[in-house]
Amino acid sequence: MTESVVVQVGQCGNQVGCRFWDLALQEHASVNKSGIYDEALSSFFRNVDSRKSDGGACCVGGEIQNLKARAVLVDMEEGVLSEILQGPLKEVFDSNQLLKDASGSGNNWAVGHMTYGSIHREAMVDLLRRAAEHCDCLQCFFLLHSMGGGTGSGLGTRVLSLLEEEFPDVCRIVTAVYPSAEDDVITSPYNTVLAMQELTEHADCVLPVENQSLLDILNKIDAMSYGTKLGPGVKRNNCVTSGGSRLSGAQKPFDAMNNIVANLLLNITSSTRFEGSLNMDLNEIAMNLVPFPRLHYLVPSLTPLYSLADVSIPTKRLDQMFSDAFSKDHQLIRANLKHSLFLASALMVRGDVHMSDLRRNIERLRSSLPFVSWNQEGWKTGLCSVPPVGHSHSMLALSNNTCVKATFMELRDSFTKLYKKxxxxxxxxxxxxxxxxxxxxxxxxxxxxxxxxxxxxxxxxxxxxxxxxxxxxxxxxx
Incomplete structure (x- = not known):
């Protein structure tokens, strides 16, 4: 049995995390109808007997007493965390898992990283150690944060360095949300580049996600849902914002975007949460996809897009799902995989898909995807038998590809324009x-x-x- 801990920092990190926990509970409920605390649930949830005064973990006869997320929530503003503790998921978290301040980081990486990082260092270490102590075999830390603001970029990367100091042998996978070119935070290029150095030095894997790509995907889902291209969002009753979940009544402007990132996390963790004929260990991602320590930025692609929405669309051929995984329309950053060089790639498939389908499609796609000459067989595959709720199958592709260079060059240009002056x-x-x-x-x-x-x-x-x-x-x- 292995467990993972999710560390959510800043407004974006906590809102994405909240969506993940809600959707994860839905997935487990659809499979575990008897309400038994099993190995799948234990990977991301603790079973706590609320009758115990010490709050210790307890499992009576295999029945669920009180599920608690294996999570640490950090923010330097009170608003989002207070909402979470008063909202539909309040029972999933407790005050011992939270760290908050009142004044925020003012969109300043230095305030988050240095000021709050120093003030709250011991408290953060204590939270992380406590979360680790509740695990029998801690496998991975997932860090969720944004790059453009102050708390997510600054304190988020300070937490990352603490994870390396305190748990050097535990895998650190970061989901980092990058600002769009039209971001309304004028200092976001500074914050992002300062945070990038920390991600490059201290993370095992980084899954970069761009706000603009999320908006583009939402527009595509709109077009699929209603046959016309609408604005940068989805209808209120669409699963991208609600999904019939317990959070549907508390819609926020970025719920639709956060939901896509949450689906990324659902897919990457599916092999550790459910059974499959070829489950992929989280540690295997870095082992197989990162041939050089610094080059650990993995381009995520989700397919099919309608698995993110509550729409009735005829299921495409299975082979199309594999082709779409390497299409710009399905990537969470704007880049062109096929025009750049692959170092390695992972296909994490969910649902009724067979190993023969995987092999056949890899062979079919191989000639169109340029791999480095010394790693032509650089494919890693995973098969999880449990699909997303309400759908037959889905896939997450993670590609270590040189196309991220273009994104980083744009970021450097934005930084330089400010820095020169x-x-x-x-x-x-x-x-x-x-x-x-x-x-x-x-x-x-x-x-x-x-x-x-x-x-x-x-x-x-x-x-x-x-x-x-x-x-x-x-x-x-x-």
Missing amino acids: KAHLHHYLHVDGMEQSIFSEALSSLTGLIEDYHHLDVSKSRLQRDTPRLRIATGSSS
Whole structure:
């Protein structure tokens, strides 16, 4: 039996996490109709006897006493956490799992990372240790946060470094939500680049998600649902915002986007929560998809899109689902996988799909997907027998692909435009412990990461394909 802990930081991280826990409970309820506390539930939930004053874990005759999420919730504003504790999922969390402050981070990475990171360091370590102590065999930490604001980017990455310090042998998978180019936080390029350095140094895997891609997917779902292209959202009664869940009455502007990210988490954790003929261990993701430590940014794709919505659409051929997984329309970041180089790829399939279907489709797609010459067999596959509620099958593809270079170059350009003029820099430099050299180091780290991907792209040339591998393997980015 292995368990994982979800760490939610900031408004975005906590709202995405709330959607995940709600949908996960729905999935378990659809399978575990007898209400027995089993191994599947134990992977992300504790069974607590509420009659015990010490709050210790207890399982009486296999029956569920009181489910508690294996989660740590952190925010430097009270609003979202207070809503969660007063909302439909209030019984899933308790005050011992929360850390909050009152004033927020003011969209400033330095305030979140340095000020609050120092003030609350011991409290955060205590929360993380307590969550780990409730696990018999802790396998993975999932960290959820955004990149554009102050708490998510700053305190979120401070938590990431604490996880590495306190639990160096436990896998750290980060789901990071990146701002769109039209983000209304003027300092988001600073926050994102400063956070990027921390993700590159301290995460085992990062699943980048772009706000603009989420909006694009919602528009596609709208068109599928109603036959016409509507605005950047979905109808109130659509499963993307409600799904018949207990949260349907508390709709918020970003619920639809958060729900897509929650579905990403449902798919990546399905093999640890349910049985399957070829379950994928979470540790295997980093082991198989990350050939070089720094190049651990994995492009997520979800298919079919209608599995995210409560719409009646004829099921496409199974083979189409595999093709769509490598289409720009299904990716959670805007990039072109097929025009870039694959280092490795994982297909995590749910539902009534057979191993023969997997093998056949990999063979069919192989010639159209350019893999590095030294890892032509770089596929990892997982089969989970339990599909999303109300659907026959779904798939999450995770691709370690050099296409992320374009996203990072755009980010670097946005950062540089501000930094050249030293715009808004004083807000950061007034924070105790923050120095201008930290900006330069973060920019240098991002540039080095871009160059590492560029060297691999060059390796598509037969004459140069071996040199970049050595260059990255030895840690040089020049």
